[in-house]
Amino acid sequence: MGELKNCPSCGEFFNYTGLREVCNPCAMNEEKLYEIVYRFLRKRENRAATVDRIVEVTGVDEDLLHKWVRKGRLQPALFPNLGYPCDSCGKLTQVGKLCAKCSDELKSGLRQFEAAKEFRDKVNNQEAVYYKDQK
Template sequence: MAEIRNCPRCGEFFNYTGFNDVCYKCAKEEEELYQIVYRFLRKRENRAATVDRIVEATGVDRELLFKWVRKGRLHPAVFPNLGYPCDNCGRLTKKGRLCERCTEELKSDLRAFEAAKEFRENIKKHERNTYLADREKINKD
């Protein structure tokens, strides 16, 4: 079932069906821009172009370029300097939501958390009941 949404680019209402996240008019404009970018990248000398170079040469918005890479329309395997920003640090990544550095940092933090959790559980398991004597009472005797 389609739902009515506002187009994030132009603000017009459109029927959102889950396929396009923009209205028909904006989708058509995006497709024309995509074709410009793709023709630019197909040239042998432009295949290794960076995001900044592509934006400069084609005039396409960098967020739109990131959207195409994220959706798999432009493949970093074919165009090695393409990517999209990591959700954590903003560094370019080619897959997932986090770059390799943030992924490794997160894994390391999780390992440390699990080790600390295991340590606390072991302490609780091996904890002995300790009775403290009243030192003042002992010293008086």
């Protein structure tokens, strides 16, 4: 059984079952918009269109395009200039939540953290050696 939620598009209540994030009328409207976008992109001359160009020509909201790319409905392999914003910097990416640069920076930071932790652990585990002055 679903739960009662507000539609993020129109604000109306709907029975959320986990399949759609919006109510049925808004979902049908999104499908119509998807068809418009897909028809536009199927033309050979439009396959390399950018997100801005698609928004300009079709009038579809940019967030909706990003949602379709995230869900795999519009595949960047077929339409190379499509993507969605990186969760960190906002640059367009086609895979995951972070762009390649942010992902590399995160991995580098984690490697530095692990190296520092390993060094601290090594220092803490060493036994103290005391030398007596020979005079």
